[in-house]
Amino acid sequence: MKILSAAQIREWDQYTMQHEPISPIDLMERAAEACTHWILEHISQDIFYIFCTTGNNGGDGLVIARLLKSHNKQVKVFVLSLSAGTDCFNINLERLKQISTVEIITLKSTSDFPSIPNDAVIIDALFGTGLNRKPEGLAAELIHFINHTAKHVIAIDIPSGLLCDRSSKDFPVIKAAHTLSFQCYKPALLLPENAVYFGNVHILDIKLHTDFLHTVDTNYELVDFNFIKQLYKPRNAFSHKGSFGHALIIAGSYGKMGAAVLSTRACLRSGVGLVSAHVPSCGVTILQTAAPEAMCRVDRNEKVITKLDYDVTSYSAVGVGPGIGTDSATTAFLHHLLVAYPKPLVLDADALNILSEHSEWWPLLPPHSILTPHPKEFARLFEENKDDFARIETALQQARTKNLVIVLKGHRTFIATPSGKGYFNTSGNAGMATGGSGDVLTGIITGLLAQGYSSSEAAILGVYIHGMAGDQAALHYGMGPMIAGDIIDNLSVIKQLETV
Ligand SMILES: NC(=O)C1=CN([C@@H]2O[C@H](COP(=O)(O)OP(=O)(O)OC[C@H]3O[C@@H](n4cnc5c(N)ncnc54)[C@H](O)[C@@H]3O)[C@@H](O)[C@H]2O)[C@@H](O)CC1
Numbered sequence: 001m002k003i004l005s006a007a008q009i010r011e012w013d014q015y016t017m018q019h020e021p022i023s024p025i026d027l028m029e030r031a032a033e034a035c036t037h038w039i040l041e042h043i044s045q046d047i048f049y050i051f052c053t054t055g056n057n058g059g060d061g062l063v064i065a066r067l068l069k070s071h072n073k074q075v076k077v078f079v080l081s082l083s084a085g086t087d088c089f090n091i092n093l094e095r096l097k098q099i100s101t102v103e104i105i106t107l108k109s110t111s112d113f114p115s116i117p118n119d120a121v122i123i124d125a126l127f128g129t130g131l132n133r134k135p136e137g138l139a140a141e142l143i144h145f146i147n148h149t150a151k152h153v154i155a156i157d158i159p160s161g162l163l164c165d166r167s168s169k170d171f172p173v174i175k176a177a178h179t180l181s182f183q184c185y186k187p188a189l190l191l192p193e194n195a196v197y198f199g200n201v202h203i204l205d206i207k208l209h210t211d212f213l214h215t216v217d218t219n220y221e222l223v224d225f226n227f228i229k230q231l232y233k234p235r236n237a238f239s240h241k242g243s244f245g246h247a248l249i250i251a252g253s254y255g256k257m258g259a260a261v262l263s264t265r266a267c268l269r270s271g272v273g274l275v276s277a278h279v280p281s282c283g284v285t286i287l288q289t290a291a292p293e294a295m296c297r298v299d300r301n302e303k304v305i306t307k308l309d310y311d312v313t314s315y316s317a318v319g320v321g322p323g324i325g326t327d328s329a330t331t332a333f334l335h336h337l338l339v340a341y342p343k344p345l346v347l348d349a350d351a352l353n354i355l356s357e358h359s360e361w362w363p364l365l366p367p368h369s370i371l372t373p374h375p376k377e378f379a380r381l382f383e384e385n386k387d388d389f390a391r392i393e394t395a396l397q398q399a400r401t402k403n404l405v406i407v408l409k410g411h412r413t414f415i416a417t418p419s420g421k422g423y424f425n426t427s428g429n430a431g432m433a434t435g436g437s438g439d440v441l442t443g444i445i446t447g448l449l450a451q452g453y454s455s456s457e458a459a460i461l462g463v464y465i466h467g468m469a470g471d472q473a474a475l476h477y478g479m480g481p482m483i484a485g486d487i488i489d490n491l492s493v494i495k496q497l498e499t500v
């Protein structure tokens with residue numbers, strides 16, 4: 001699913017009105033009906049305080065007020081008049097006034113702000129995708145007031161104060177428990193810096209014309225189950241283990257053999273034909289016991305990885321980094337590997353830490369190699385960014401110029417590809433923020449790469465599968481108790497992709 005900018009969303013509204021065709025007022029009615037339907041299904045309270053300004057987001061609020069009233073809810077509407085009002089707002093204000101039992105209060109100063117009952121639900125219809133600058137004056141005061149006094153807030157389309165496709169750092173923004181957003185994710189609803197504002201996001205289908213999506217080009221895409229289903233290649237009945245590649249995982253050091261075990265076991269479950277693990281000699285028994293299906297490349301050094309004394313080019317894919325440490329002998333090893341291996345590598349954890357100390361190595365990275373940094377590793381590798389939008393822009397620019405795939409790990413992991421496109425993952429949960437989860441991801445991505453997926457495909461698919469397995473693990477154990485090994489144990493979720 002493409003992720004659109006605020007301007008493209010406006011074009012989509014216009015396109016729908018022209019091609020369906022539907023009038024603006026009827027489209028607003030349809031959007032508000034979708035919101036009201038969701039509210040009636042999910043919210044048990046009966047009292048609603050609806051806050052509007054005079055744009056079309058406010059217009060949505062007025063329609064929701066009318067529809068909730070028709071379902072016998074208690075409704076009060078508060079209007080902050082910032083401009084003359086859009087046509088749709090004005091028409092809906094007149095329609096609402098016909099219902100004498102809905103109180104409409106104009107907010108002219110802070111003394112007009114109401115006292116909000118504890119059990120009232122606030123509908124935030126102040127600003128939507130039309131916000132183009134920081135809210136100030138009474139609008140800012142109202143946002144602060146709602147955040148301090150209201151308990152249950154539902155934002156319509158986007159929490160008021162959030163810009164759709166730029167950073168809103170330092171803006172006053174409504175803190176919502178739920179955001180009912182129309183038709184598609186807005187970029188702002190995918191970035192961690194805004195997580196405190198948008199709460200649970202629900203995308204409501206307001207039936208915008210799907211043909212429009214064929215005409216529009218976007219930098220960002222959302223990765224969901226349907227997207228992944230098209231990417232996944234089901235196994236052929238006539239295939240043998242050689243058809244699925246031979247992956248090499250280079251991981252572990254004394255005291256960190258768990259990282260090697262996790263990435264190797266995850267790789268084994270990715271569907272790859274064969275897995276070998278290069279580990280220091282102290283780790284052989286551990287690895288062969290914990291992952292007997294894998295073969296071992298035993299380093300002559302007891303505690304760390306030091307020597308590439310075999311033909312590494314025979315492996316279909318190589319993943320390096322989990323738990324290897326940053327010893328000088330391991331650093332020399334990594335340099336040797338970059339020179340010796342011509343195909344895309346998967347670099348994670350300490351491999352990234354070593355790389356961040358050797359910027360002269362960038363040209364050695366095989367084209368389309370996959371880097372999987374978390375935000376701190378990302379900052380060490382590239383630069384500190386002032387906000388999350390700047391960070392994903394940096395990731396896209398670095399992926400393009402360095403011809404790499406960058407997997408920026410987080411709640412909505414972002415995958416920047418060499419083509420300049422960025423993909424937001426939608427699977428996964430907070431329980432996956434646990435030690436070893438990244439090692440599991442490295443194993444999965446390396447296994448997919450070995451099976452012949454392109455680097456971008458392996459990264460997108462790997463991140464999604466990792467999240468799916470994490471979601472399954474959270475169902476069994478809960479987000480708190482789940483551990484990284486549970487993600488591996490739930491990789492059987494891949495079978496959902498195998499059904500036609
Ligand atoms: N027909 C349509 O175009 C539809 C629009 N819809 C709603 O319309 C919204 C967009 O409406 P609008 O474009 O009218 O804009 P908004 O209602 O989001 O914002 C109101 C107006 O406030 C002004 N403004 C922007 N930033 C401000 C600031 N910091 N302080 C004071 N004023 C500011 C702008 O002129 C803007 O038009 C969507 O988010 C959605 O809720 C939905 O009803 C679906 C259909």
Ligand SMILES: [K+]
Pocket residue numbers: 057124125126127128155156157158159160
């Ligand atoms: K809003």
